[in-house]
Structures are given as structure tokens and as C-alpha cells.
Amino acid sequence: MNNHPDRRAVTAAPQGDPMLTRRQFTTTIGAGLAAGLLTPGLGRAQAGTIKMGSIFSYTGPAAFLGDRMKRSVELFVEEANKKGGIGGRRIELTLYDAGSESTKAVLAAKRLIEQDKVDVIVGDGNRSDIGLALVPSVQRAEVPLMSVSGATALVEPVKDRAWVFKSTVNDTEVIARLLDFFRKRGIKDVAMLNDTGAFGVSARDQLRAQAPAAGINAVYEEFGPGDNDLTTQLTRIRGTNAQAIICWTVTPAGVVFLKNAQQLGLKQMLVHGFGFVADRYMQLAGDAAEGLYLTSLKFPVADQLPDSDPIKATILDYKARYRAKYNEDTDVYGGQAWDGIGMVAQAITRTGSGERGKIRSGLEEFIKEYKGVGGVFTFSPQKHWGLAKSDVVIIEWRQGKFRLVDL
């Protein structure tokens, strides 16, 4: 059949050519891969520890959110272990990068569940689509997952999402809060200008569902997340009697919206959703952002809250601790991870067990009026997202600063 006496011969390499021999290559790669794959995570397993896994995207496009989330979780674990752990148990944290890819995140989740055998996962790769990709795995393995992403579908319907919780606000509440604000200001006609991404589409659907009951008329326009001119849409809106224009996006197209509105001389009230609360975007928009209203959690305006506010102290405390440790400022997203791990810790302390099922039921049972950074959380068997309308505030960008307008 084949007559090759030289089958086992080492590839002949001309002298001085940087070539590996077959044996060098096979042994190095083989040993390296086996070691990397088969050894457990860095932490050493000890009796009575809580094994916690975390998946964040701290590389790739979603890293601008994931980096502070990861650091917040690490900070929490470090502080808790310094104080002797949660309920006397040390936390053993295994952190994996999702790299902003859902395939990679699923691999990380399987590894946490099957190989590292964690009791709970905090962090879902910090993007809704990545989080959604993890749901089947955790549901099947029955491991509690604390998501830090926005989509309602992560926790709804609860009967198919029994093991998933989230520490973020739903746009249901944000839209409801916005409609209250419009009513208070006597605004009856509004225009919704959303991007065609998941974030924008979901908010538009919420407005469609809630506006009629609130007695508000809405017209709708759309744009692509990468668009750099919205004058067509804004010109059409100018032709309606909308008193306020709501723009819903997390992309820089939101800056274009502000600039185009200024160029067209629009006098309507301009409103942005809660995905746009970022100093950087405001600076990019310059004067065009002056007087812009935004829906937001209380986080960016914590220092302006009355002292009686239930979470003012929590926010300021978290900010200070983060600053002390990393010598930089955190943001509202880092706060979501901070709340996520905080609530898991609370569930473990209260149930006195680090077992998967107990952590899950503990979250449903013992997270009541939990004072987090994002708001006051209350979970129940019917509700796996904790925040309410009262956690959303209306703020305004004026003279280089976010200012609290409506509490």
C-alpha cells in the first residue's frame, strides 16, 4: 500500500531555519494542553468554602462594561474573605473571561459547572445576548446564575428561568417612570426614536404597551445603531405635534441625535434612555447635550440625593471603597455586579448554606428591601428582577454635570 521507510523521519530543516521538530512540538503542546485543561481553577478547594464562579467580558467590545464589574466582584470577595468570609465560609472565586462572545461564555459556564463545580455564578458575560446563551446550561445543571445584563427575557417567564436572577432594572419600570414624569410636566404627545438593536426595540415595545393607559400619544421612528445622520427621522417628527422626543440607544448614534436636533433648531424636550448616562457621550455632544433629560438609576446623582434616601449611603460607600482600592472611579455598571454578588452573599448568610438549591431559594426568600447600589431590590418566586419604578429617576445634563430633576 504505502512504501515509506521515512515515515518517522523528523522534518528536515535547513540549518539555521527556525523550525520545530515534530517531537518538540508534540510534547510541548500535548503536555501544556493537558495541564491547562485538566487542572481545576486557581483556588484550592477546602471544606466549608463557597465556590463561586464569575463570567465577565473583560476583553472585546463589551469590556468597557465588564472591566469594572470584574473588579467590583474581586473587591467584594477580597473584603469578605478578610472579614472571615460569608457566614464563616471563605469565598473561592473562579473568574473567566467571556471575551464578548457567547460561544466562549457557554464554554466558561460549562467549565464552572462541570469541572470547577461552583455553587453559584455571578456575572453572565455582561451582555444580554451572551447572558441568554447561558440560560439553557444553568437551567439544565440547576446552578443559580446572577445576571448583570438588561434584557427582561433573561428572567421571564420565571417558570423557565427558575435559576436565573438579575441585578438590573427592566425597561418596563423605566418607561413607566418616564410616563409619570411626562404626566407631571403636562406632556401629552411624544415621539420615540429608537435604535433597531435589542435595547431600543424592547423599549419601543414597552412604550407601545404602556402609553395608551397613561393617556399619552406616541409616534415612532427608528434608526440603525451605526447611523450617522438622523435628520430625516427628526424632520418627520418636527411635522408632528410631539412635545418631547425620546431617543433610546446605547450607541454613539445618540450623540448624532443631539447634534441633528440642535442643527434643526428643535425646541422639543429631548430625552435619552438609561443606556446613555455617560459623561463621555455628553462631552462628545457638547452644547447639544445642554438641558438634555435622561432616565437613570440614582447612581450618577448620588451626592445630590437627600440624606433620607435609602440607598444614598450604599452608593457613596461603594464608590469610596472602589476608589480606595483601584484609585479610579467606578460606574453604574460596576454597581450592578456589586449588587449581584452582594445579594448572593446575603442569600447564603441567611440560609446558612452554600448549596445550589438553597442559594436559589434564599434569593427568592431573603432578598426583600435589599439596599443595593442600583436601588432597593425585592425578589420573589414570581419576580427575579428586583428593582421597581421608584428606583428610576429623571436627571438633566447641565453645565457639565448630571443633575437630579425628579426623584
Next chain:
Amino acid sequence: MERLPGRVSGRALVAFLAAVAVVPWLLPNQYLVHVVVLAGIYVILAVGLNLVMGYAGQVSLGHAGFYGLGAYVSAVLSVRYGLTPWLGMPIAALATGALAYVVGIPTLRLKSYYLGMATLGIGAVLHLAFVQLHRITGGSSGLSGILPWDLGPLRFTTATEHYVLVWAFAGLALWVARNLVNARVGRVLRALRESEAAAEAMGVDTAAEKRRVFVLSAVYASVAGSLYAHYITVISPEIYSFLFSVVLVLMVAIGGIGLYWGAVVGAVLLTVLPEALRRFGDWEVPLYGLALIVVILFLPRGIAGLFAREGRALAPARSSTLPSSPPPSLPASAPPSAGQVSVARAHTGPLLEIRRVTKQFGGVRAVHDCSFGVADGEIKAVIGPNGAGKTTLFNVITGFYAPTAGEVRLRGVPVTALAAHRLARLGLSRTFQNLQLFPGLTVIENVMIGCERDAPGGFLGAAFALPGPRRRTRIERARAERALATVGLEHAARLPAGSLAFGQQKLVEVARALAAEPTLLLLDEPAAGLNTSEKVEMMRLIARVRDGGITLLIIEHDMRLVMGVSDRVVVLDHGEKIAEGPPSEVQRDPAVIRVYLGEDAAAIA
């Protein structure tokens, strides 16, 4: 059977598949099984892409799009209509294949970077469609609730079950790739990667061949996409972004371009490596990058290149003299095949007729109003000084150029500007002035490409190793061996053509043209670059070929060769015919002498 470096025996393949079969029961947990399931999906993708990149020599940066289309079509059918993946997958594959076919018509005309850019565009458009058609696809937040794989009432849940399914498909994908690569299709693809013009001249419809492989590769990607979608049960557009296309190209490059099993190594490594590096936390990404750099730096032929059998070392250049004794057997002047006979007997005029052909390049008139005929069984030579328009005329006859005016008839049938591969199929065969061999193929493979004109296609038969194409390969091999014997090179059959001496390469080219069993053979400067003894041998070979019943049209500078072998000679000067007749007459023609020797010589004569 001759083997090129890097071929894997059937036994090795079976051993590999057997090892694959037991893997999940050796792994300590389901996470590791999950890793190898994903690796299996990527193997299908990479093997498919390698067919396009490694064999057809075309880069595709749009494969993530085809992967996504396969995933989305069967996922949407499953979510919206409850269709089982067993039906969804073939529907998705058909849709993806059809898209690749349509897209392939214009884009595969492009070469290298341009094709890369075009496929990049296809990938981007598909990705955009997944995001923008959110009513169907769920937009950027993805599509969940996809039905898992099932077998009747049994739903697949564990990674091990999926492992069996995915690797069964991966095995099938490998088997088909191996069949194609080792059969005629692989030979043709490697040939057209090296010289598209020569392949075309031998009757290969290069566009169709490339398109078939491109479609097959897209179907591979689609199947992989469906496997993924129904395994993970949630998909989102980000998985199918441009970045993933790049990762796929990387898998092929790291594994070894052009070695079909190299893609397996690349895919498995690039799936397993990042997982192995996870435990290094923040160091994962830099270590991963470092590992890739090391492989690319130290293993330029990819990992498969390291393991590929070297074959024999390239033959030391043999003495450039040709075999001194004429080969015993006379040519491949096997009786013409049935189709040719019917055409042949119906016509009584000249075999080839050139009627008032003119070819202009902008303001330059390379050939002007040129007419002559080539009778059955004669050797006709076209001569003329440099720039007389000989090669242009040749390219018009062989279908490489369309003439500005005039027509070419073969057996009375107009064949003007017919595609080169179609002319070849009508019985017209040629060699090239500056060698157009396929240097990476063995000599016998080169010659076998000459048989392409008779029965193109056979793609599906070859893919599934049906007996028909295999029988055909045997017949073609025998034909090629006869043609090699005619030129006296049967001893060199298994050497890479590029390793032969120049004179021998010219003979291989003649053998390749003879293997086509043409009615008309066109030789473009057969003596160029040959030494005196080689020229003598070439003259003998030409005479033998004619004696075998093949008509020849020769372009040549070398007067000795022309005068020695031709029956009639046409003389061109500045694109116009100035003389035609038997060599002895033409030699005395004052116009010809003037052209070659100048006015004074004509006066003396």
C-alpha cells in the same frame, strides 16, 4: 499510487476516527466533552474552508456568514414552525448552497485579495441581515428556544450525545473532502490554482470547478451552523461576525493550508488552546497570542506541514538530454472517441479555417486580415519575425482572445471566441510558449489533466467515492501513461513536474496535450530553449505525433525545425500573411527573404 507529501492513507483516517469515537468516555467530565463537541463543529467549518483556500486557492472571509445562515435558517424553522432539525438542516444547507452558487458567479471571477474583499462583503451583509431582520431572527439579542437534536422521542441533552452526532458529521465531512482531494476534483483544483490558463486550455471549466467547491464549502459551513444552533439552543448575530471568519482562516492557516486534515488539527487546537489557557486568568489572551505567533513563525507550513510525509525529496535535476533511443510504442493516437468521429466524417473541407482574422489592441494592429487553412493530417507552421503577430493569432485560435474581425472554423463549424475549455472539448489541444505546467503536481497528474476534455464533472460521484469516477481515473491514468511513453518520460511519472529539467518539462506539456487525444494540436514554439539534440528529438516527436493521425499547427522561430517537419508554412509579417506554401517554395520567396534578411538579401537572391 503516487502520493504527494501530506496525503493520509485510508488506514490512518480510520485509526483517527476510531480514536475520536472513544474520546468522550475517556474524558473526566461533560465540560471537556463540550469542548470537543465544539471542536467537531469547527472541524467541519475548517475542512470546508480549506477546500476553498487550500485547493481552489481562493480566500473566503465570508464563511462566518454561511455558518450563520445555516444556523439561522434551521433555528427559525424550528422556533417558528416547530420543524425538527433533521429537516431544518438540509433545508438550510440547500438555501446556503443556493446563495453561494449565485454569489459565486460574479465573485469567483475575482482573484486573491479581491475575492477576499467580495466574500467579506457577503459575510457583512448576512451578519447585518441577522441583526436587522429582528422580527424573524430576534435581532441582536438573539434567538432562543431552538429545539434540540432528537432521535424520535429521544431528545439529546448531554454533551456526549451531541458528541456522537457532531463527530459523525465531522467524519463524513472529512471522508468527502478526502475523496474529492484524492480524486480528479482535487487534481483539477490544484492544477487550476497553479495555472488557470493551462487548465482552461485542457478543457477544464475553471469557473464551474471553483464554484462547485465554493458551494460545497458553504454547505459544510451551513451544516456546522445547524449543528451548533440545535446544540446550544440559543444563537445571536455576534457569533457570526467578521471576526469569526478570521478565526476560521486562522484555523486553516495554523493547521496547514492545502492539507485537508490540517484543518482538523487547526480547528481542534484553536478550540482547545484558549480553554487550556483559561486558568491563567488575565494572562490568557497574551499567552494565546504568543502561541499563535510561535506556530506561524516556526511552522510556516502549519502544523500539518510538520507531520506531513516529506514524500521523496525532490528528484535531483536529471541530465537535460532526452532519452536517446526513441520510445518503442507509438502514440496515443488511439482512435478518436465517438463524438469526434461523427463531426470528423461529416466535413470535407480543411480541418481548421482562419477567415480574415483581425485583432487590434487599441491602436496596435497585431493581426490584420489573415486567412489560411489547416488540412487534415498535415503539419502546418506559422513563422515570422518577432512581433509578427504569431502568438496573438494563436491566442485567437485557442479562444484566449476574441478577434476584432473575422472568424475561426473547426470542421466548418464557427468556433470564434469560444471559451478555451469548450474549444478543448471540441478536440483542440495546445502547449504554451512560456511553459504552463502545474509544477506542484506530479508529472502523471499533469498529463492526466489533459484527459479533462472528455468527461468533466463527476463531482458528486467523486465525493462519495462511487465506482464510476474511480474507474474513470484508472482509464485516465492508462491514457496518461501512454502519452508519457510517447514522449519518453514514463520513468518520471511520479516526480513533481517542477523538479524536471526545462527540456523535459516541455515534453510533459506535449504529453499533456496528447493525452487529450486531440484532432488538432497547436504547439507554441516547441523548440524555444532547447539545445540542439533536444531540438532533433522534438522534431522526431512531432513527426511521430502526425503519423499517429493528429493534425499540427506550429508556431516557431527555429528555421531548421520548421523546414524539417512542416508540410506547409505560413509567413506573417506585421500581422499580415505574406506567403504560404511548402517549405522549399517559401524559402525562395523574395518577400520572405526580405523580411528575414532585409532588402539587400532579396536583391541578391
